[in-house]
Amino acid sequence: MYDINKYAILNNHYKLLEFPTYGVLQVKSDNMKNRDRIIQIDGKENIEKGLFLKQASSFINHDAVELFKLCNGSKTLKEIFEMFSNDDKIRQFLFRAIERNHVSLVDKPSVDGLDVRGTKDFFLPLHMSIELTDGCNLNCKYCYRREDIRKSTFIDSEKLKVMVEKLNKETLSMVEITGGEPTLHPHFTEILKYILERGITVGxxxxxxxxxxxxxxxxxxYADKIIWGVSLDSYDPxxxxxxxxxxxxxxxxxxNIKKLVNHNFFVRVAMVVTPENIDQLDKTAELSVNLGARFFTFSASLPFGKGKNIEWKEEYALKLFEEGNKVIKKYEGIIPIVQEESGDLLKHSKNCGAGWKNFTVGPDFAVRPCVMSEPKRDVIGIIDPDNPTKFFENHKEETFFYSKIVPPNREIxxxxxxxxxxxxxxxRARKAVEDGLMDIDKCKWMNDSYVEFLKVKVPNRGDKNVLK
Known part of the structure; x- marks a missing residue:
């Protein structure tokens, strides 16, 4: 089928990102419109699952990373096969990679090399949420964090550009612009243009x-590289x-949703659901369709900040589940509708990536694991925009710990x-313990290492804060 005496090389429209526990095969930004399906590899005993994802990148394991690194143009396909004693799994994987245009066969050795970024030694961000400000122009009842606009801090746009530039040369592939309300930043448009011009997808x-x-x-x-997530909590003004x-x-x-749609932007309407507006879910989804949104998501209000005053009884959670399924079914084929954090509780849920794949940077350049984490308690450290890679090297102990945390799930x-x-x-599990909803000694999930690492304020025990 293929001439195995030819030299195997990863196509130059792909880059290979390497991390301590996984890898990513990613289409370079200038090839996004012509991207092909990517192979996802899972497990040594089942190295090629046959799962093909039509997207810009795919997570792969270290076996796949090493195989792609061998496809550097210096070895023939036959030589690579012989390195693995002509293992059939290896042969099938590489043949499929050639079939999918990820790997090419050329007549002569290549000296161009591969575009390999990242390191196995410590985690670098694949995704980063950047809070342009901690100020806001609204006063939402469920806000997980609220600062007075008169006391707003705005991120230094020039330092931000330097940080993004350097991390983009490593592994940073997507940036989420948030706040506070990010549009309040005086250099909002300038910042977005700078990031977009580097081929980074922006939300x-x-x-x-x-x-x-x-x-x-x-x-x-840059409309094809921006996703606008706009909050709309009801069809009722x-x-x-x-x-x-x-x-x-x-x-x-x-x-403004209409304005964004008219300018050809991808708009995702996001609805925060409380016990008060569960019944409005259907009509809000319908409004989103009529406004021209390309996506609609809904999620329950979170129990942080002012949101802790919103009581979610089990009956409300069940009602949201039922109404959500009705809406998803009703609009199937019309608009993608997703219930955030939905899934089967009976299954073993995966770590979300906070603190090792994904990081949040505040307007003061303080790095936290995610946007819901507390600006003071959960700070990993202050990043130096001139040398951001060094930050992640210095804090690899914390990031490795985050990568190993298994969240609460039915199995545990x-x-x-x-x-x-x-x-x-x-x-949320930390909050359940701190608010006295669950006795820490009865919580099957909260172990001593989590108490220390997450700085849990255990009732009647004082604060635990071992990791500085």
Whole structure:
């Protein structure tokens, strides 16, 4: 089928990202529009699952990473096969890679080499959430963190550019722009353009009330690389405004969703669900379709910040599950609808990647595992924009620990009545213990190492804060 005497080389429109526990085969940004399906590899005994994903990148294991690294143009396919005693799994994997245009066969040896980034020694970010400010122009009832706009901190845009530039040369592939409300930053559009020009996919999380002047016109050339996540909590203006704490917020948000759609942007409408608006889920999804959104997501309000005052009884969680399934089924084939963090609790849930694949950088360049983590308690450290790689090397102990945390799940927690509250988030589990919802000695998930690492404030035991 293929001439195995030819030299095998990874196609130059792919780059290989290497991490301590996994790898990523990724289409380079200038080839995104012509991307092919990527092979996902899983396990030594089952090295090629036959699962093909039509997306820009795919997670692969170290076996696959090493095989792709051998395809550097210096060895023939026959020589690579002989290195593994002509193992049939290896042969089938490489033949499939050639078939999918990931690997090419050439007549002569190549000296170009491969585009391999990252390291096995410590984790570097694949995805990063950057908080442009901690200020906001709304006063939402469920906000997990709220700072007065008059006291807002704005990230230094020039230092931010330096950090992104350096990390992009390593493994950084996607940036989420958030806050606070990111559109309040005086250099919002300039920052986005800079990141986009480096081939990085950008997601913007916004309440949609304010779009900087001329931002849609200036950013439209990059429309295929931006995902606008706009919050819309109801089809009912009165409810939305009441919950967002500002009259006229609904009208402004809807107007700006239309504006973004008219400028060819990919818009994802995101609805925060509380016991008060579960019944509005269907009509809000319908409104999103009519506005031209390409995606609709919904998730329950989180028990952090002011959101801790919203009580989620088990009956409400069940009602959300039922209503959510109805909406997903109703709009199937019309618009993708996703219930965030949905899944089967009976299955062993996976670590979300916070603190090792994904990191959050605050406006003061303090690095945390995720946006829901606390700005003071959960800070891993302050990153130096001029040498960001060194930060992750210096903090590899913490990032390795995060990579090994298994979140609460049915296998560990059994029939615990709080599982619907905790799953699949380690911070929710911490909150359950700290708020006295669960006695720490009875919690099957919370062990001593988690108490120390997560700095859990154990009732009647004082604070544990071992890792500085």
């Amino acid at each position: 913007v999380l916004t309440n949609g009330v304010k779009l900087p002047e001329n931002s849609t016109e200036e950013l439209e050339p 009165e409810y939305h405004d009441k919950f967002r704490g500002k009259k006229g917020a609904w009208e402004s948000t809807v107007k 927690c059994g029939d615990c009545e709080l599982l619907h509250f905790c799953w699949p988030c380690i911070l």
